[in-house]
Amino acid sequence: MMNIHPTTAGMTLAGILFVLGLISILIRRNLIFMLLSVEIMLNAAGLAFIVASSHWAQPDGQVMFMFILAMAAAEVSVGLALILQLFHQLKTLDSDEASRMRG
Amino acid sequence: MLYLIPALPFFSALLLILGWRTFSRTTVSVIGCGSIGISALITLAQGWQFLQSGHDSMVQHLWTWVQSGSFNAGMDLRLDALSLAFVFVITFVGFLIHVYSTGYMADDADYGRFFACMNLFVGAMLMLVLADNLLLLYLGWEGVGLCSYLLIGFWYKDPANGYAARKAFIVTRVGDTAMAIALFMLFQYTGSLQISSILEKAPGMWTTGHATVVLIAFLLLGGAVGKSAQLPLQTWLPDAMAGPTPVSALIHAATMVTAGVYLVARTNVLFDLAPAAQTAVAVVGAATLLLAGCSALVQKDIKRVLAYSTISQIGYMFLALGVGAWSAAIFHFVTHAFFKALLFMGAGAVIVALHHEQDMFKMGGLRKSLPGVFRVFLIGSASLAALPFITSGFYSKDQIVWLAWSSAKGHTAYWVIALAGAFLTAMYTFRMVFLTFYGSYRGHAAPHTPGSSMMIPLYILAFLSTVAGFVELPHTLGHVTLFSDFLQPILPAVQMLQESTALEWTSQLLAAGLTFLGIYIAWVWVIQQPDGMRRFAEMPFMQWLRGFWYKGWAFDELYNELLVRPFVRTARLNRRDLVDKVYTTLARVTEWCHDALARTQSGLLRWYIMGVLIGAVLILSVLIWRIYI
Amino acid sequence: MDLTFYIAAAIAVFSTVMVVTRFNIMHALLYLIVSLLSVAVIFYLYGAPFMAALEIIIYAGAIMVLIIFFVMMLNLGPETARQEKEWLRPGMWLLPALLCAVLLGELVYLIAQSKTPVTGITPVPPKEVGRSLFGPYILAVELSALLLMAGIVGAYHLGRQKKKILHRFFESNAS
CATH class of the missing domain: 1.20.120.1200 (NADH-ubiquinone/plastoquinone oxidoreductase chain 6, subunit NuoJ)
Structure with missing residues (x-):
């Protein structure tokens, strides 16, 4: 196979996944899809941490991944609750509808 | 004790300002009149003590007001003969006017506000005349200006009154500015604003007629002219009649407008050193007394007649000051304060009796319905017209007429003008009396007799305006010099050019004769031949002249054309202020930036993420550019 | 690889x-x-x-x-x-897509340019991770515990449907 350094390969994969998530969040209007896109991006960041951890032979990257995991779990639970409320209030999942606060 | 004289009115003014809405009318009356009354009593006690002590002056240092480098202005009160005369008049006449006001203003909703302003005014005026340094004097000077503004515009709901108040304030401001410059110059040259030290130093510093002292004297005259409504700043006083009548009596007759006389008399040393300025004082006085006398002759409003007569009488005082007859001027001030306050309050009684009717052509015949008012008004008028021998006005005015001719600085022309003024005074005064009290009643509302609170002050003043003259009698008639002796330590005696009893007799008889002639002409004009006079008055030239005089020699129009219009035009040219443009542009740019930024706050989540993305791209670009290229 | x-x-x-x-x-x-x-x-x-x-x-x-x-x-x-x-x-x-392509290009460029020492893949056993997690990172662990707690409470509170609580901004539209 090609002689690519594993760190470079892993990091590039993380970059690709991150950018895909970013594209997705930019083009979607559906709130659940946007949440999914955030998950993709978080996962890509976690991948980058794992790759870095193995690159430097240090546990810190993996520790960071665990924190990302915890954060993702909390984010999803709160995010889903918010989406639920919005859906009840606005009867739609369109994120553009929730723009009345101009914030 | 001395400090109590101005402190009491100030304190009661403060009390009334803070609490007049909660006080009952009785409380307000007690506080308002009581404070002035106690001040008057203290003045008596203090004056007695002062006369007993035999000192020339008495200074009370309260505290140091301003201390900066070599400049030192203290809260120092100074009592000497000149200020005692003024304080006496201010407190006593002020007190009588206050008592009168309780009747006159009884139905006014802003009763307390009125007394607050009046007390503040009395306090400021006392501060003015008791001040030992010019800065404190200026404080009082501006204080009375402020109160004058407040009281002229007392019935502020009518825009015309507000306009009159602003006019008074702005016109006097012209004089005040001149006076302020004079104070600056005095401090620059003498290093002090202490009146006594200035007057001591001045003769050593400047020779007679030195340009600096002449300039200072002229600037002081400017201040005096503004406050005393003399030519060319006299236009505000007739309009100031917009205020309640007690205000006119207190401010525009008895006290405030004589502040200019006080200032000139107080700084008499400077005027002695500046003959040009002193001549200007005399010329201003002479011109004003004629001008105002003519205007008073054709007025319809009873208060405006009195206003013009005030201007004219202060013109007499200025004439006396100008010829160096200092004590004569002050003497005339005292008698004038009594009879003019009396006249104004009598006019006020008439106005109230006729339900606020001020037009004399709607009065007439009030002799029968208001006999009390008629009697005191007649006494006041006789005094104003200088009816010989029995009125105080005769003695004070006669002294001025005689000294205008005979003093070292006098001139025959002054004498002629003074005599003409005496003639005019008699004529317009009795025209007013005849129009108001004789003939038949031309109004509609039934007159009602004013209450005792209004009448008692009138009786007291009528008494005073009769007897006040006997403290100073001319050579030819008893030769009493109580008043000028009293003022002797402060005001130098007049230097006589000629001392001729025969000439003095001639002058007095001529003045007396002219007075009677004036009264007779007024009689003919109003009572005997009104139709003939009307035909005479309706001749084209006379009609024009009448209109011209009615408008006060068209000074208002002149100033309007000369000053107001060009100013308004200039202001209009620069309506979009050029300097302002810079700031408006700044504001506009900020606003524009705000709009641009606010547009990004769309609430659309994706655009925010787009912003983050663009930012990330930019930061990474910069990073790459910095590290690798 | x-x-x-x-x-x-x-x-x-x-x-x-x-x-x-x-x-x-x-x-x-x-x-x-x-x-x-x-x-x-x-x-x-x-x-x-x-x-x-x-x-x-x-x-x-x-x-x-x-x-x-x-x-x-x-x-x-x-x-x-x-x-x-x-x-x-x-x-x-x-x-x-255009912007993201630029971003990806930059990322890949940066990754490719990095002059890190070539070590290959070094496995880091879970034991070491645990040691690190409850050693120097203990405070962060406590904080993430707090975060999870907040997440639970937040989700419970937000997800409640007992009664319709209208925020003032939504009032006019709530039909």
């Missing part, structure tokens, strides 16, 4: 692209699970077997299932897919 990595990476990228392009939310979610599983494989390859397990258990197992249940609860039918189709017009892609 062995073949396993490339296959897993290809699957990850492919399934992620599918997530991005799907109209039906359920399909997207399933593709995302595939993507997460393949990323877990890559974790394993990079010497982090415990993380790979966590990825599968928590991410693919718990979080995704939560979202799936949520979607099922909202009962989003084919109507949503149709609307999704409507929203995802081709024109929408252009600018974000």
Whole structure:
């Protein structure tokens, strides 16, 4: 196979996944899809941490991944609750509808 | 004790300002009149003590007001003969006017506000005349200006009154500015604003007629002219009649407008050193007394007649000051304060009796319905017209007429003008009396007799305006010099050019004769031949002249054309202020930036993420550019 | 780099692209699970077997299932897919894709340029991770515990349906 350094390969994969998530969040209007896109991006960041951890032979990257995991779990639970409320209030999942606060 | 004289009115003014809405009318009356009354009593006690002590002056240092480098202005009160005369008049006449006001203003909703302003005014005026340094004097000077503004515009709901108040304030401001410059110059040259030290130093510093002292004297005259409504700043006083009548009596007759006389008399040393300025004082006085006398002759409003007569009488005082007859001027001030306050309050009684009717052509015949008012008004008028021998006005005015001719600085022309003024005074005064009290009643509302609170002050003043003259009698008639002796330590005696009893007799008889002639002409004009006079008055030239005089020699129009219009035009040219443009542009740019930024706050989540993305791209670009290229 | 990595990476990228392009939310979610599983494989390859397990258990197992249940609860039918189709017009892609391409280019450039020492893959055993986690990172662990607590309370509070609490900004529109 090609002689690519594993760190470079892993990091590039993380970059690709991150950018895909970013594209997705930019083009979607559906709130659940946007949440999914955030998950993709978080996962890509976690991948980058794992790759870095193995690159430097240090546990810190993996520790960071665990924190990302915890954060993702909390984010999803709160995010889903918010989406639920919005859906009840606005009867739609369109994120553009929730723009009345101009914030 | 001395400090109590101005402190009491100030304190009661403060009390009334803070609490007049909660006080009952009785409380307000007690506080308002009581404070002035106690001040008057203290003045008596203090004056007695002062006369007993035999000192020339008495200074009370309260505290140091301003201390900066070599400049030192203290809260120092100074009592000497000149200020005692003024304080006496201010407190006593002020007190009588206050008592009168309780009747006159009884139905006014802003009763307390009125007394607050009046007390503040009395306090400021006392501060003015008791001040030992010019800065404190200026404080009082501006204080009375402020109160004058407040009281002229007392019935502020009518825009015309507000306009009159602003006019008074702005016109006097012209004089005040001149006076302020004079104070600056005095401090620059003498290093002090202490009146006594200035007057001591001045003769050593400047020779007679030195340009600096002449300039200072002229600037002081400017201040005096503004406050005393003399030519060319006299236009505000007739309009100031917009205020309640007690205000006119207190401010525009008895006290405030004589502040200019006080200032000139107080700084008499400077005027002695500046003959040009002193001549200007005399010329201003002479011109004003004629001008105002003519205007008073054709007025319809009873208060405006009195206003013009005030201007004219202060013109007499200025004439006396100008010829160096200092004590004569002050003497005339005292008698004038009594009879003019009396006249104004009598006019006020008439106005109230006729339900606020001020037009004399709607009065007439009030002799029968208001006999009390008629009697005191007649006494006041006789005094104003200088009816010989029995009125105080005769003695004070006669002294001025005689000294205008005979003093070292006098001139025959002054004498002629003074005599003409005496003639005019008699004529317009009795025209007013005849129009108001004789003939038949031309109004509609039934007159009602004013209450005792209004009448008692009138009786007291009528008494005073009769007897006040006997403290100073001319050579030819008893030769009493109580008043000028009293003022002797402060005001130098007049230097006589000629001392001729025969000439003095001639002058007095001529003045007396002219007075009677004036009264007779007024009689003919109003009572005997009104139709003939009307035909005479309706001749084209006379009609024009009448209109011209009615408008006060068209000074208002002149100033309007000369000053107001060009100013308004200039202001209009620069309506979009050029300097302002810079700031408006700044504001506009900020606003524009705000709009641009606010547009990004769309609430659309994706655009925010787009912003983050663009930012990330930019930061990474910069990073790459910095590290690798 | 062995073949396993490339296959897993290809699957990850492919399934992620599918997530991005799907109209039906359920399909997207399933593709995302595939993507997460393949990323877990890559974790394993990079010497982090415990993380790979966590990825599968928590991410693919718990979080995704939560979202799936949520979607099922909202009962989003084919109507949503149709609307999704409507929203995802081709024109929408252009600018974000361009910008993201630039970003990716920059990232790859930076990764390729890095002059880090070549060490290859060094496995880091879970024991070391645990030591580190409860050693120097103990405070962060406590904080994440707090975060999870806040997440639970927040989700409970927000998800409550007892009565319709209208925020003042929504009042006028609440029919």
